[in-house]
Amino acid sequence: xxxxxxxxxxxxxxxxxxxxxxxxxxxxxxxxxxxxxxxxxxxxxxxxxxxxxxxxxxxxxxxxxxxxxxxxxxxxxxxxxxxxxxxxxxxxxxxxxxxxxxxxxxxxxxxxxxxxxxxxxxxxxxxxxxxxxxxxxxxxxxxxxxxxxxxxxxxxxxxxxxxxxxxxxxxxxxxxxxxxxxxxxxxxxxxxxxxxxxxxxxxxxxxxxxxxxxxx
Numbered sequence: 312x313x314x315x316x317x318x319x320x321x322x323x324x325x326x327x328x329x330x331x332x333x334x335x336x337x338x339x340x341x342x343x344x345x346x347x348x349x350x351x352x353x354x355x356x357x358x359x360x361x362x363x364x365x366x367x368x369x370x371x372x373x374x375x376x377x378x379x380x381x382x383x384x385x386x387x388x389x390x391x392x393x394x395x396x397x398x399x400x401x402x403x404x405x406x407x408x409x410x411x412x413x414x415x416x417x418x419x420x421x422x423x424x425x426x427x428x429x430x431x432x433x434x435x436x437x438x439x440x441x442x443x444x445x446x447x448x449x450x451x452x453x454x455x456x457x458x459x460x461x462x463x464x465x466x467x468x469x470x471x472x473x474x475x476x477x478x479x480x481x482x483x484x485x486x487x488x489x490x491x492x493x494x495x496x497x498x499x500x501x502x503x504x505x506x507x508x509x510x511x512x513x514x515x516x517x518x519x520x521x522x523x524x525x526x527x
Contacts, residue, residue, distance in 0.1 A: 316343035320363035351375025381411040401515025402451035415439040
């Protein structure tokens with residue numbers, strides 16, 4: 312056993328949120344904030360340099376997202392432990408984060424006690440998934456994976472493309488597009504394109520950042 316403080320780093324692109332977390336952690340017993348980062352690239356550089364024991368990380372950040380950071384760092388240092396803090400509770404977000412190696416997934420509405428206790432639990436080698444998050448993860452685990460091509464079609468649907476436009480964008484026939492759409496509708500458990508687009512965004516299958524802005 313050691314009485315050394317747990318070395319924690321905060322990775323969050325929203326400055327107010329990041330500063331709030333840092334201020335909160337500085338008041339917590341047994342925790343030392345050793346660094347902070349505002350995006351994924353900065354996070355990787357600082358994690359390599361500072362070697363924190365626990366990293367609190369947001370999932371959706373410009374440039375390089377939280378899942379990518381977790382994957383890269385854990386390839387280099389498998390012992391590094393990540394706690395995801397997110398405003399999103401889509402089952403695909405949860406699944407990707409935990410599959411990448413995160414040890415806990417908390418929504419940003421958690422209490423300070425929840426956060427501190429989770430840090431200590433993860434530092435002790437435990438995982439922490441709140442019941443509501445675990446339920447969504449179980450639902451995700453019971454569904455069939457979309458193929459890469461089905462996912463590509465779904466992204467185009469979310470962007471409002473017609474079958475003809477999707478076929479042109481992916482260099483396939485319209486008949487092939489229709490086949491992919493029928494398959495992904497079944498996997499998502501929805502009955503039409505509009506429901507598919509809604510489910511894709513709500514579940515985090517197609518992140519909002521991937522939506523294309525209309526040309527002026």
